[in-house]
Amino acid sequence: MISNNPVKDSFKEFKQAAKKIGASNYILRLYISGMTSRSLQAIENLNKICDDELSGRYKLEVIDISQQPESVAKKDIVATPTLVKELPLPIRKIVGDLSERERILVALNLQPRRK
Amino acid sequence: MMRQVEPGEEFLLKSQTGIQGFDQITEGGLPKGRITIIVGGPGTGKTLFGMQYLVNGANMYGEPGVFVAFEETKKKLAQNTSSLGFRVNSLIKQKKLHIDHIYIERKEIEETGEYDLEGLFVRLGYAIDSIGAKRVVLDTLEAIFAGFSNENLLRAELRRLFKWLEDKGVSAIVTAERGTETLTRYGLEEYVSDCLIVLDHRINDQISTRRLRVAKYRGSMHGTNEYPYLIDEHGISILPITSIKLDYLASKERISTGIPRLDAMLGGKGYYKGTSILISGSAGTGKSSFALTFANSVCQNGEKCLYVTFEEAPDQVIRNMGSIGIDLRQWIDKGLLKMSAVRSTYYGLETHLVSIHKIIEEFNPSVAIIDPITNLVTVGLPADVKSMLTRLIDYLKGKQITALFTNLTHLGGRIEATQSEISSLMDSWILLRDIELRGERNRGLYVLKSRGMAHSNQIREFLICKNGINLLDIYTGPSDVLTGSARAALEAEEKANAVLRQDEINALGLELEWKRKMAKSQIESLQAELDANEAEIRKRINEAKFKQKTLADERAGMVKMRKVNGTVSK
Numbered sequence: 123m124i125s126n127n128p129v130k131d132s133f134k135e136f137k138q139a140a141k142k143i144g145a146s147n148y149i150l151r152l153y154i155s156g157m158t159s160r161s162l163q164a165i166e167n168l169n170k171i172c173d174d175e176l177s178g179r180y181k182l183e184v185i186d187i188s189q190q191p192e193s194v195a196k197k198d199i200v201a202t203p204t205l206v207k208e209l210p211l212p213i214r215k216i217v218g219d220l221s222e223r224e225r226i227l228v229a230l231n232l233q234p235r236r237k
Numbered sequence: 238m239m240r241q242v243e244p245g246e247e248f249l250l251k252s253q254t255g256i257q258g259f260d261q262i263t264e265g266g267l268p269k270g271r272i273t274i275i276v277g278g279p280g281t282g283k284t285l286f287g288m289q290y291l292v293n294g295a296n297m298y299g300e301p302g303v304f305v306a307f308e309e310t311k312k313k314l315a316q317n318t319s320s321l322g323f324r325v326n327s328l329i330k331q332k333k334l335h336i337d338h339i340y341i342e343r344k345e346i347e348e349t350g351e352y353d354l355e356g357l358f359v360r361l362g363y364a365i366d367s368i369g370a371k372r373v374v375l376d377t378l379e380a381i382f383a384g385f386s387n388e389n390l391l392r393a394e395l396r397r398l399f400k401w402l403e404d405k406g407v408s409a410i411v412t413a414e415r416g417t418e419t420l421t422r423y424g425l426e427e428y429v430s431d432c433l434i435v436l437d438h439r440i441n442d443q444i445s446t447r448r449l450r451v452a453k454y455r456g457s458m459h460g461t462n463e464y465p466y467l468i469d470e471h472g473i474s475i476l477p478i479t480s481i482k483l484d485y486l487a488s489k490e491r492i493s494t495g496i497p498r499l500d501a502m503l504g505g506k507g508y509y510k511g512t513s514i515l516i517s518g519s520a521g522t523g524k525s526s527f528a529l530t531f532a533n534s535v536c537q538n539g540e541k542c543l544y545v546t547f548e549e550a551p552d553q554v555i556r557n558m559g560s561i562g563i564d565l566r567q568w569i570d571k572g573l574l575k576m577s578a579v580r581s582t583y584y585g586l587e588t589h590l591v592s593i594h595k596i597i598e599e600f601n602p603s604v605a606i607i608d609p610i611t612n613l614v615t616v617g618l619p620a621d622v623k624s625m626l627t628r629l630i631d632y633l634k635g636k637q638i639t640a641l642f643t644n645l646t647h648l649g650g651r652i653e654a655t656q657s658e659i660s661s662l663m664d665s666w667i668l669l670r671d672i673e674l675r676g677e678r679n680r681g682l683y684v685l686k687s688r689g690m691a692h693s694n695q696i697r698e699f700l701i702c703k704n705g706i707n708l709l710d711i712y713t714g715p716s717d718v719l720t721g722s723a724r725a726a727l728e729a730e731e732k733a734n735a736v737l738r739q740d741e742i743n744a745l746g747l748e749l750e751w752k753r754k755m756a757k758s759q760i761e762s763l764q765a766e767l768d769a770n771e772a773e774i775r776k777r778i779n780e781a782k783f784k785q786k787t788l789a790d791e792r793a794g795m796v797k798m799r800k801v802n803g804t805v806s807k
Contacts, residue, residue, distance in 0.1 A: 155355035163350075187356060191363035198340045199356035200381065214345055217385070221350035229347040 465587030
């Protein structure tokens with residue numbers, strides 16, 4: 123498609139993209155392997171943190187690698203559960219059942235790292 | 238040696254690696270359906286071993302394989318190994334090989350609570366199932382220890398992984414870095430106890446040698462020694478022989494030395510086929526010329542000869558031999574002569590040995606010449622050199638290849654004693670030496686030993702001239718063997734004496750003739766005198782007879798005339 127006014131259009135696109143990110147500031151993916159108790163624990167812990175800290179500005183996707191084995195290769199998932207913070211950058215991987223709230227907050231850049 | 242297998246007995250199956258020499262020392266390869274740990278420091282070829290195992294599996298044994306790389310990217314791996322002729326990319330396209338790069342970056346990872354390595358399992362399972370893999374290489378699995386901190390958890394997971402791989406029925410190689418206290422850095426050998434291979438890279442006197450050892454192989458016989466191995470343009474090759482039984486065949490066939498008169502000294506027919514021959518001598522005695530004259534003769538008979546030199550470039554060798562009337566170029570062009578020239582210090586001893594093996598396997602000559610072995614001594618300790626040569630000679634004898642070695646001895650000291658450790662391995666030993674006499678150096682040779690034949694005990698002088706090597710006639714003078722001008726002088730003197738003697742004989746002959754003539758003439762003159770006397774005497778006898786008759790006649794006439802008796806009647 124060739125736009126009549128490319129400058130204006132791209133500006134519009136940018137504004138839209140910025141709005142989108144603003145709406146869901148965080149893009150998170152949680153990789154689990156089967157519905158094990160550990161997986162459920164991780165989902166529960168994550169939901170709690172997101173509700174408390176990121177209410178309304180996150181998007182979460184839960185991926186069961188045992189159902190989608192090809193998905194692991196793309197993101198170099200070795201351990202499960204692994205939470206990947208895709209946005210905002212930098213990408214972080216948080217491995218484990220997400221039981222240590224403090225550390226997760228630090229890793230998600232929601233709380234400054236304590237000295 | 239094959240073990241007797243009882244009926245119904247479970248026999249450990251092997252997964253052939255196709256790596257030259259390795260399947261021999263492990264009697265068939267790696268344990269099938271089990272896990273093998275390959276441990277070694279950086280640069281020992283762990284990754285290469287793994288890749289070669291998979292590529293050979295795909296190409297030679299119809300077994301697809303999965304390579305999981307924790308350190309190198311897929312692209313890098315393909316590039317690195319394509320230089321070794323492994324066409325990795327085409328195998329990937331044919332679904333015979335799957336390369337997976339797992340990237341673990343510690344900085345990106347935060348750990349909170351319990352986890353497992355199911356991601357790795359799923360990924361590996363997916364890769365194995367997608368191509369129906371029978372072989373798996375994990376290189377280097379220990380990278381996960383760098384990515385995660387909970388070591389206890391990792392250990393438990395690794396144990397589960399190994400069990401899982403065995404259940405999958407794949408034969409796996411797990412590479413590991415060398416540790417300081419344990420064999421592997423993270424003690425992986427505790428979990429895998431089927432087969433453990435150690436690769437080592439040692440540097441002695443600035444020369445590195447790679448060695449492989451099968452530290453453990455449950456349920457299988459294996460060689461326990463350290464085997465030198467080589468990484469070259471065809472990948473890894475291992476030299477399997479350290480001790481061979483002394484059971485090679487002894488040929489009765491003979492092979493000419495290329496010098497008829499030397500053949501004559503060696504029982505009239507030259508060397509035995511398949512034996513080892515040492516030509517030793519000090520600098521400039523013509524060792525290489527002897528070796529190459531032999532090579533030339535071998536090629537003339539239409540047989541193949543390998544010439545390994547550590548001193549001269551092939552071109553220089555060809556030129557030099559051209560100057561004594563031997564054209565080696567023609568044999569190279571016909572593919573009968575192969576020259577391999579490499580500086581001895583370029584490799585370690587073991588590498589030399591492996592590379593000589595490789596050339597022989599490829600070229601399959603009937604004669605191999607190493608010129609000179611002395612240069613190898615500079616590379617290793619005498620004991621190592623002897624061990625290397627023993628293995629080389631055993632190998633050559635096993636293949637019925639005639640081996641000729643040259644050996645530089647130093648001036649001064651007893652030549653025979655200095656190389657005793659080498660000479661005991663040799664079947665024939667020809668010594669070339671300088672003979673210094675009256676301000677000249679001349680070359681002489683003698684056969685110090687030659688097993689299994691009646692060889693000459695004489696010291697022969699030889700000349701290297703434009704027609705090659707000439708052994709001179711034996712000079713058996715009254716006192717000593719003489720060489721060079723002394724020999725010539727003595728020969729001249731002998732000749733002069735002979736002339737004088739001949740003159741004397743001639744003179745005496747003349748004298749006799751003269752005497753004979755004298756005697757004859759004397760006899761003739763006496764005869765003439767006798768004849769003369771005889772004639773005189775006969776004349777006088779006749780005269781006397783005539784006188785007598787005349788007298789008688791006169792008397793009778795007188796009687797008649799006087800008629801003394803009355804009647805004249807008679």
